[in-house]
Amino acid sequence: MIHHSTTDAGTPAAAPAGTTAGATAGTARALAAELPGRVGEHVELAGWLHRRRALKSVTFLVLRDRSGLAQVVAPAGTADLPEETVLRVRGTVTANHRAPNGVELTGPAVEVLSRPVAAPPFDLFRPTVPASLPVVLDHAPVTLRHPRLAALHRVSAASVHGFRAALDARGFTEIHTPKVVSSATESGAEVFALDWFGRPAYLAQSPQFFKQTMVGVFERVYETGPVFRAEPHDTARHLAQYTSLDAELGFVADHRDVMALVREVLAGMTGAVAERAGGALAALGAGLPAVPAEIPSLHFTEAMRMLGADEPDLSPEHERRLGAWALREHGSAFLFVTGYPMRKRPFYTCPDPDRPEYSNSFDLLFRGLELVTGGQRLHRYEDCLAALAARGEPVGPYEGYLRAFAHGMPPHGGFALGLERWTARLTGEENVRRTALFPRDVHRLTP
Amino acid sequence: MIHHSTTDAGTPAAAPAGTTAGATAGTARALAAELPGRVGEHVELAGWLHRRRALKSVTFLVLRDRSGLAQVVAPAGTADLPEETVLRVRGTVTANHRAPNGVELTGPAVEVLSRPVAAPPFDLFRPTVPASLPVVLDHAPVTLRHPRLAALHRVSAASVHGFRAALDARGFTEIHTPKVVSSATESGAEVFALDWFGRPAYLAQSPQFFKQTMVGVFERVYETGPVFRAEPHDTARHLAQYTSLDAELGFVADHRDVMALVREVLAGMTGAVAERAGGALAALGAGLPAVPAEIPSLHFTEAMRMLGADEPDLSPEHERRLGAWALREHGSAFLFVTGYPMRKRPFYTCPDPDRPEYSNSFDLLFRGLELVTGGQRLHRYEDCLAALAARGEPVGPYEGYLRAFAHGMPPHGGFALGLERWTARLTGEENVRRTALFPRDVHRLTP
Numbered sequence: 001m002i003h004h005s006t007t008d009a010g011t012p013a014a015a016p017a018g019t020t021a022g023a024t025a026g027t028a029r030a031l032a033a034e035l036p037g038r039v040g041e042h043v044e045l046a047g048w049l050h051r052r053r054a055l056k057s058v059t060f061l062v063l064r065d066r067s068g069l070a071q072v073v074a075p076a077g078t079a080d081l082p083e084e085t086v087l088r089v090r091g092t093v094t095a096n097h098r099a100p101n102g103v104e105l106t107g108p109a110v111e112v113l114s115r116p117v118a119a120p121p122f123d124l125f126r127p128t129v130p131a132s133l134p135v136v137l138d139h140a141p142v143t144l145r146h147p148r149l150a151a152l153h154r155v156s157a158a159s160v161h162g163f164r165a166a167l168d169a170r171g172f173t174e175i176h177t178p179k180v181v182s183s184a185t186e187s188g189a190e191v192f193a194l195d196w197f198g199r200p201a202y203l204a205q206s207p208q209f210f211k212q213t214m215v216g217v218f219e220r221v222y223e224t225g226p227v228f229r230a231e232p233h234d235t236a237r238h239l240a241q242y243t244s245l246d247a248e249l250g251f252v253a254d255h256r257d258v259m260a261l262v263r264e265v266l267a268g269m270t271g272a273v274a275e276r277a278g279g280a281l282a283a284l285g286a287g288l289p290a291v292p293a294e295i296p297s298l299h300f301t302e303a304m305r306m307l308g309a310d311e312p313d314l315s316p317e318h319e320r321r322l323g324a325w326a327l328r329e330h331g332s333a334f335l336f337v338t339g340y341p342m343r344k345r346p347f348y349t350c351p352d353p354d355r356p357e358y359s360n361s362f363d364l365l366f367r368g369l370e371l372v373t374g375g376q377r378l379h380r381y382e383d384c385l386a387a388l389a390a391r392g393e394p395v396g397p398y399e400g401y402l403r404a405f406a407h408g409m410p411p412h413g414g415f416a417l418g419l420e421r422w423t424a425r426l427t428g429e430e431n432v433r434r435t436a437l438f439p440r441d442v443h444r445l446t447p
Numbered sequence: 448m449i450h451h452s453t454t455d456a457g458t459p460a461a462a463p464a465g466t467t468a469g470a471t472a473g474t475a476r477a478l479a480a481e482l483p484g485r486v487g488e489h490v491e492l493a494g495w496l497h498r499r500r501a502l503k504s505v506t507f508l509v510l511r512d513r514s515g516l517a518q519v520v521a522p523a524g525t526a527d528l529p530e531e532t533v534l535r536v537r538g539t540v541t542a543n544h545r546a547p548n549g550v551e552l553t554g555p556a557v558e559v560l561s562r563p564v565a566a567p568p569f570d571l572f573r574p575t576v577p578a579s580l581p582v583v584l585d586h587a588p589v590t591l592r593h594p595r596l597a598a599l600h601r602v603s604a605a606s607v608h609g610f611r612a613a614l615d616a617r618g619f620t621e622i623h624t625p626k627v628v629s630s631a632t633e634s635g636a637e638v639f640a641l642d643w644f645g646r647p648a649y650l651a652q653s654p655q656f657f658k659q660t661m662v663g664v665f666e667r668v669y670e671t672g673p674v675f676r677a678e679p680h681d682t683a684r685h686l687a688q689y690t691s692l693d694a695e696l697g698f699v700a701d702h703r704d705v706m707a708l709v710r711e712v713l714a715g716m717t718g719a720v721a722e723r724a725g726g727a728l729a730a731l732g733a734g735l736p737a738v739p740a741e742i743p744s745l746h747f748t749e750a751m752r753m754l755g756a757d758e759p760d761l762s763p764e765h766e767r768r769l770g771a772w773a774l775r776e777h778g779s780a781f782l783f784v785t786g787y788p789m790r791k792r793p794f795y796t797c798p799d800p801d802r803p804e805y806s807n808s809f810d811l812l813f814r815g816l817e818l819v820t821g822g823q824r825l826h827r828y829e830d831c832l833a834a835l836a837a838r839g840e841p842v843g844p845y846e847g848y849l850r851a852f853a854h855g856m857p858p859h860g861g862f863a864l865g866l867e868r869w870t871a872r873l874t875g876e877e878n879v880r881r882t883a884l885f886p887r888d889v890h891r892l893t894p
Contacts, residue, residue, distance in 0.1 A: 029698065046698045048855060066618060066666040084855040113698075116855035117828050141660045141851035150664050157621040161611075171513060174604040176690045176866070178885045179626065179673050180639075180650075182892040192627075194650070195640050196687075197677065197889050203627075203641070210885065213588045217597050219513040225672060226626050230644065240643075243623045251476065251493045251560075381564050400894025404588035408495060408531040408563035419623070438625045438657065442644050445629040447847025 033067035035103045038093045045070055045105065046113070048145070049085040051125035060104070062125070063089060064147070068279075071096075071104040078110055084120065084142070086113040120145075133431060140438055140447055151280035152435050155273055156423040158280075160224055162272025163245050163417070166265045172247065173218040177210035179203060179226065183397035190230035192240075203228035206416060211248040212348070212377055213404040215412045222247040224419075234442055236431040237369065239420060241440040248414030255350070255360040255376040258413040259297070259336055262364060262372055265417075266334065267291040273426070286427045289333035289367070296326050297336035300358065313344050314363070314370075323368025338362040347387040350376035350413070360413075366425050374415025381405040480514035482550045485540045492517055492552065493560070495592070496532040498572035507551070509572070510536060511594070515726075518543075518551040525557055531567065531589070533560040567592075580880060587885055587894055598727035599882050602720055603870040605727075607671055609719025610692050610864070613712045619694065620665040624657035626650060626673065630844035637677035639687075650675035653863060656848040658695040659795070659824060662859045663851045669694040671866075681889055683878040684816070686867060688887040695861030702797070702807040702823040705860040706744070706783055709811060709819055712864075713781065714738040720873070733874045736780035736814070743773050744783035747805065760791050761810070761817075770815025785809040794834040797823035797860070807860075813872050821862025828852040 030043040047065030052074070054060075059074040061081075072089055081087075091108030121139045122131045124146045129136060136143045144150055164174070184191040184202045192203040207223050214221045227244040247265070252258060270288045273281060281288065304310055306325065307318050314322070314337065326335035339358040342351050350360040361375025378384050384405050388395055395402065423435040433439040438447060477490040494512035499521070501507075506521040508528075519536055528534075538555030568586045569578045571593045576583060583590045591597055611621070631638040631649045639650040654670050661668040674691040694712070699705060717735045720728060728735065751757055753772065754765050761769070761784065773782035786805040789798050797807040808822025825831050831852050835842055842849065870882040880886040885894060 046857065066620075086855045086857045113857055114827050114855050116853060118853040120854060139850065141663065141847060142854040144661075144664045145854075153622070153665075154620060156623075160621060161615070164608075164611075168608070173513075173601060174607060175600070175884060176603075176673070178688060178887050180675070180688060180887055180892065193642050196892055197679070199892065201892055214591075214884070216588065217591045218600075226623070228627070232644070241625060241627060380561050400588060403586065403894065406563060406565040407567060407589040407592075408533045408561050410493065410533045410560055437622060437661070440625050440627055445627065445643055445646065445648055447850065 031067035032063065032065050032070035035070055035093050035105070036101050039095050039103060041093050042090065043093055043105070044088060044090045045072075046088045047086070049081055049083050049087055051083055051123070052081075061087075061089075061110070063087060063105075064145075069100060071099045072108050072110075073104060073106050075108055075110055081110075081112070082116055082119065083124065084116040084145075086115075087111065088113055133433060137433060137439060137444065138447070144437065147283060149434070151277075151283045152423060152427055152429065153437060154277045154280035155284070155286075155427055156419060156435060158273045158275070158277035159269045159422060159426070160243075160245065160419065161276060162269035163265055164222070164224065165272060166268025167220070167222045167247055169268075170220065170261070170264070172220040172222050172249070173214075175207075175211065175214050175218070175221045175223050176225070177204070177207045177214075177223060179228070190232065192228050192230050205229055206244060207246050208346075208348075208416075209398075209401040211246050211414060212409075212412065213401065215248050215250040215414075216404045216407065216409050219250040219410075220248070232442055236433075237421060237424075239432055239436055239439055239441055242421075242432070242436065243419035245417040245419055245422075246414065247416075248412060250410040250412040252376060252411055252413050254411075255338065255362055255374070255413055258374050258376065258415055259295070259338075259362055259364075262374065262415055262417075263291060263295050266295075269422070281427070284427045288426075290331075291334065292330070292332050295334045295336055295364070296330040296332050297338055297362075298322070300337055300339040300341065303337050312341050316369075319365050319370055320368040323365050326365070327367075333367050335365045336362050337365065345375070347391050347393065348377045348384065350378050364415075366422070369421065369425055371421055371425060372415050372417045374413065376411065376413035379405065379409045379411050381409075478514035479510065479512050479517035482517055482540050482552070483548050486542050486550060488540050489537065490540055490552070491535060491537045492519075493535045494533070496528055496530050496534055498530055498570070499528075508534075508536075508557070510534060511592075516547060518546045519555050519557075520551060520553050522555055522557055528557075528559070529563055529566065530571065531563040531592075533562075534558065535560055580878060584880060584886060584891065585894070591884065594730060596881070598724075598730045599870060599874055599876065600884060601724045601727035602731070602733075602874055603866060603882060605720045605722070605724035606716045606869060606873070607690075607692065607866065608723060609716035610671065610712055611669070612719060613715025614667070614669045614694055616715075617667065617708070617711070619667040619669050619696070620661075622654075622658065622661050622665070622668045622670050623672070624651070624654045624661075624670060626675070637679065639675050639677050652676055653691060654693050655793075655795075655863075656845075658693055658861060659856075659859065660848065660851040662695050662697040662861075663854065663856050666697040666857075667695070679889055683880075684868060684871075686879055686883055686886055686888055689868075689879070689883065690866035692864040692866055692869075693861065694863075695859060697857040697859040699823060699858055699860050701858075702785065702809055702821070702860055705821050705823065705862055706742070706785075706809055706811075709783075709821065709862055709864075710738060710740075710742050713742075716869070728874070731874045735873075737778075738781065739777070739779050742781045742783055742811070743777040743779050744785055744809075745769070747784055747786040747788065750784050759788050763816075766812050766817055767815040770812050773812070774814075780814050782812045783809050784812065792822070794838050794840065795824045795831065797825050811862075813869070816868070816872055818868055818872060819862050819864045821860065823858065823860035826852065826856045826858050828856075 047063045050062040050064035061072040061074045063070045088111040091105035094106040096104045120142045194201040223246045231238045326332045342359045345359045352358045364372035420432040420435040494510045497509045497511035508519040508521045510517045535558040538552035541553040543551045567589045641648040670693045678685045773779045789806045792806045799805045811819035867879040867882040
């Protein structure tokens with residue numbers, strides 16, 4: 001039986017006026033993933049027609065909802081429904097060992113909630129994505145429905161949950177800081193200029209100064225939000241907007257306390273992915289890295305010696321080789337490189353008291369790619385002033401930032417982790433544009 | 448005994464090289480709030496000198512850390528330490544029924560970790576904030592240390608946690624959407640213009656179109672992030688950047704399913720504030736509103752009749768009167784007003800099928816102020832096109848958005864809640880500038 005609904009809301013018959021259960025408890029509607037436990041029951045499903053499978057003697061409608069797929073024995077009158085038609089289906093959950101998950105819906109009544117007017121640029125039901133990256137991105141509103149592409153973002157969401165939970169459990173306070181600032185101060189990277197009620201302003205490249213300032217208030221803070229880099233580089237690992245997972249904490253002995261926190265946060269993130277997005281990760285054919293109780297660590301000078309190089313910074317090739325070394329020697333997907341030369345780090349970096357040309361800072365490499373940057377910061381007002389003076393930078397643009405230090409700041413440090421890069425590295429995606437829902441880069445401002 | 452530390456990190460003596468416990472487990476350092484349970488023990492505290500209390504026979508140092516205040520019997524040599532000096536203090540936890548929390552630290556050794564070079568614009572230890580709003584905001588890096596001002600943001604952080612937890616429990620997926628868009632499409636409000644690698648672009652006024660699109664992928668999504676409104680109005684309830692708590696869900700019968708979800712989310716938010724920021728709320732002298740099992744609801748036309756008015760929208764005075772009515776008649780701090788006239792709602796709003804000049808939308812008033820806007824959206828491609836045409840709007844700027852509808856979208860709806868406004872209303876603050884850490888408005892772009 002097929003019924004084409006005509007009211008705008010897809011006929012509210014199943015949800016009588018006044019009822020509110022649909023949105024919150026889901027009592028009326030069953031999810032595909034629940035069916036194996038409901039054999040023999042008459043249930044209502046809703047979702048998208050993922051694919052039609054025509055066998056010799058029977059045709060199946062495969063329905064996709066947020067929980068997965070359900071096989072429905074196609075009733076007469078459904079032959080003209082294109083994929084992505086939005087359906088409500090009522091039928092009986094019937095065991096069938098040849099069906100996916102061992103169940104299918106039989107004797108169904110199918111109701112069309114909404115009909116597509118165009119076909120996706122490729123079949124969303126194929127196991128892999130048979131399209132180039134530009135096609136995927138240009139058509140993101142529909143291509144993201146491909147279970148494999150959606151899975152990347154389920155992994156991402158679970159990761160952010162793990163980040164926050166690890167920090168919540170350690171007394172951190174979440175903050176929300178301005179994304180528009182009055183001066184382009186942080187690092188040499190390019191900034192986006194903005195018209196702010198007729199005044200020049202800039203998009204924030206990081207919450208760095210704000211999170212440090214907030215150590216003076218809450219001691220331990222984090223933020224999960226967008227940052228903006230006018231990166232002219234069109235590489236597989238740069239985006240002009242990305243989601244930065246930032247944390248900062250006071251009363252550290254030095255950068256090693258920050259590294260210990262990074263370790264705990266990574267464990268929280270992988271744990272949350274296992275718990276909340278294990279199916280998505282498995283669908284991507286990806287495995288979770290073990291987070292060692294102590295992540296191996298190399299000083300920058302040791303790394304250079306090992307690489308047989310003598311440069312002020314690590315190249316991507318260096319990072320790959322070091323990542324391979326950490327895996328080979330320590331069985332670790334993660335490696336800290338500490339003590340980067342001060343001249344490659346921002347002015348607020350705390351120098352190593354024993355070797356002041358090196359810093360109390362670190363990068364974390366994950367599978368041979370820089371994922372996290374962090375370290376101890378200067379915390380004394382006079383040290384901040386001296387560091388700016390030594391670099392020939394004026395004090396004016398940093399006035400708000402320096403104010404916190406004028407009023408007493410504890411030794412502190414923190415780190416930032418790029419979410420899209422994490423998810424890409426975790427899932428084996430080469431390009432961070434696949435792990436942002438709607439990436440923004442030098443060429444791309446839509447959809 | 449007083450010791451002035453000289454190393455940059457505030458002497459790592461207490462945290463031997465290699466140890467990582469300080470940052471993560473806090474084993475070395477005790478928090479002020481733990482002292483009542485540790486009488487007789489020798490502990491280490493760290494924090495800011497909140498105030499010096501000189502009595503006739505003894506002087507106390509009151510130390511402030513992220514957990515609260517601790518009274519320390521001042522040793523000799525500390526008379527010159529100004530408030531906000533960052534200290535580490537080691538001493539014995541001693542019961543004293545006259546001390547706050549019944550304990551104080553005796554026989555202490557005090558170490559200075561960092562010294563302020565300026566005094567705050569007002570005493571941070573006074574119970575109230577004796578300064579005007581501009582003074583508070585101009586000096587935010589230090590004035591936010593006032594426990595009363597910090598408490599507002601603890602309430603805010605707990606609220607966001609509750610928002611996410613309520614939605615996580617209901618199968619929602621967190622998303623991160625672009626804050627820079629190619630066209631200024633949503634609503635008539637002013638937008639900020641941006642130079643995007645030489646092309647014009649705009650700051651996103653809301654994640655509206657993206658979250659709707661993502662219903663096609665995840666069915667249920669939320670985002671907690673910044674939105675930008677070039678509001679020229681300098682009012683107590685508008686900010687140019689604020690944190691929007693957005694949710695959207697598919698397969699709703701109509702807007703009442705969304706309202707039911709709002710109810711659950713509000714219960715989650717107040718529950719999280721009680722659990723995680725109860726002390727902060729109490730310090731602010733604020734109480735939590737009960738969230739009724741069913742929040743009272745009035746149709747827009749009924750509200751107008753009751754107000755003796757006949758206008759297309761509610762004024763702030765209308766909202767106040769309706770809020771008072773809900774409290775008086777239903778004992779509820781919350782009131783839904785449903786069915787706003789279609790001409791006052793954006794084009795994507797779903798009309799009431801029975802009275803198409805009114806909408807399947809709502810506002811939620813909280814203590815007489817609009818806090819949430821939401822409703823059911825159009826979900827059929829042809830309805831979206833017709834709605835744009837009826838308003839004389841071109842299709843071009845909406846191309847990415849419409850693409851989702853071309854490929855089949857379910858009946859859906861959602862809502863947005865302004866975090867700063869929520870926190871202000873909850874805590875009794877009149878101005879949302881106090882519930883943003885570093886507010887941005889027509890005049891303010893720093894600190």
